[in-house]
Amino acid sequence: MGWLEGEVALVTGAGSGLGRALVDRFVAEGANVVAVDRSADRVAEVEAAHSGAVTGVVGDVRSGQDNQRSVAVCVEAFGKLDCYIANAGLFDYGAGVVDTDMEQLDRGFDEIFAVNVKGYLLGVKAAVAALQQSGGSVLLTASMSSWHAGVGGVVYTASKHAVVGLVRQLAYELAPRVRVNGVAPGFMRTDIRGPESLGLGERTPSSIPNLEQMATAVVPLNFLPQPADYTGHYVQLASRANGATTTGAVIECDAGLGVRGLGLPTG
Numbered sequence: 001m002g003w004l005e006g007e008v009a010l011v012t013g014a015g016s017g018l019g020r021a022l023v024d025r026f027v028a029e030g031a032n033v034v035a036v037d038r039s040a041d042r043v044a045e046v047e048a049a050h051s052g053a054v055t056g057v058v059g060d061v062r063s064g065q066d067n068q069r070s071v072a073v074c075v076e077a078f079g080k081l082d083c084y085i086a087n088a089g090l091f092d093y094g095a096g097v098v099d100t101d102m103e104q105l106d107r108g109f110d111e112i113f114a115v116n117v118k119g120y121l122l123g124v125k126a127a128v129a130a131l132q133q134s135g136g137s138v139l140l141t142a143s144m145s146s147w148h149a150g151v152g153g154v155v156y157t158a159s160k161h162a163v164v165g166l167v168r169q170l171a172y173e174l175a176p177r178v179r180v181n182g183v184a185p186g187f188m189r190t191d192i193r194g195p196e197s198l199g200l201g202e203r204t205p206s207s208i209p210n211l212e213q214m215a216t217a218v219v220p221l222n223f224l225p226q227p228a229d230y231t232g233h234y235v236q237l238a239s240r241a242n243g244a245t246t247t248g249a250v251i252e253c254d255a256g257l258g259v260r261g262l263g264l265p266t267g
């Protein structure tokens with residue numbers, strides 16, 4: 001018996017990387033899932049992989065109407081919504097304030113915040129009535145960049161700090177009926193893209209060939225996690241039996257980045 005038997009979840013950015021791993025794990029735990037992504041091919045693929053248990057929606061999280069349509073499809077297909085997972089995101093590949101020109105910074109900020117922050121908020125807004133009805137929960141994908149500088153650039157880092165603000169304010173506003181939490185993963189190899197406005201629309205982590213060695217060297221737990229390695233945190237927080245006492249929390253699961261320390265000699 002899985003931890004999410006009979007539950008219904010909606011995952012955004014469900015066609016690739018962490019979102020796809022979340023769909024696979026939630027189905028394995030007994031949930032039905034609505035998989036939302038802007039890529040029609042990826043939506044078709046994830047739906048086909050879980051025939052019956054997953055309904056796909058092609059949509060853009062930046063659009064209020066698309067978010068409302070995704071939730072409507074969910075309630076129509078599965079009768080309710082228990083867990084809304086906002087996860088679709090863009091990365092800025094470390095674009096810095098000095099080297100990015102004014103025009104690009106202006107447009108890059110709008111593009112990244114539109115997906116990473118506004119997309120999360122509009123998604124929750126669309127889902128809130130269904131979640132209040134089911135007494136469900138919200139999960140937001142944060143990042144090691146929700147606390148640490150120097151992995152992303154200034155815009156990505158600010159957007160992921162903003163996700164912590166969303167978790168805390170929404171947890172306050174939606175209690176006692178709906179729990180709101182975040183999960184803050186660290187390094188992993190996915191297909192994450194950058195904003196078109198920074199010329200990063202086709203950039204992927206494959207442009208960082210030494211990612212595995214870099215992550216292994218940097219994190220105290222000495223390995224590069226796979227997207228699936230992060231899914232257990234979402235399952236626990238989504239579970240009514242195992243997550244009932246937790247709201248307003250963001251789980252840091254970045255293989256120990258926050259306790260890396262300065263490596264000073266102690267003797």
Ligand SMILES: NC(=O)c1ccc[n+]([C@@H]2O[C@H](COP(=O)([O-])OP(=O)(O)OC[C@H]3O[C@@H](n4cnc5c(N)ncnc54)[C@H](O)[C@@H]3O)[C@@H](O)[C@H]2O)c1
Pocket residue numbers: 012013014015016017018019036037038039042059060061062087088089090091115119141142143144184185186187188189190191192193
């Ligand atoms: N990759 C990492 O190292 C890493 C680390 C920490 C946190 N994260 C976070 O994990 C989340 C998932 O990223 P990933 O690494 O799995 O990336 P990914 O690109 O592999 O998957 C993201 C999916 O979101 C979709 N998407 C992008 N913009 C969208 C939009 N406007 N509307 C609908 N769908 C859209 C893409 O088509 C893609 O299928 C993001 O929030 C990211 O910030 C990633």
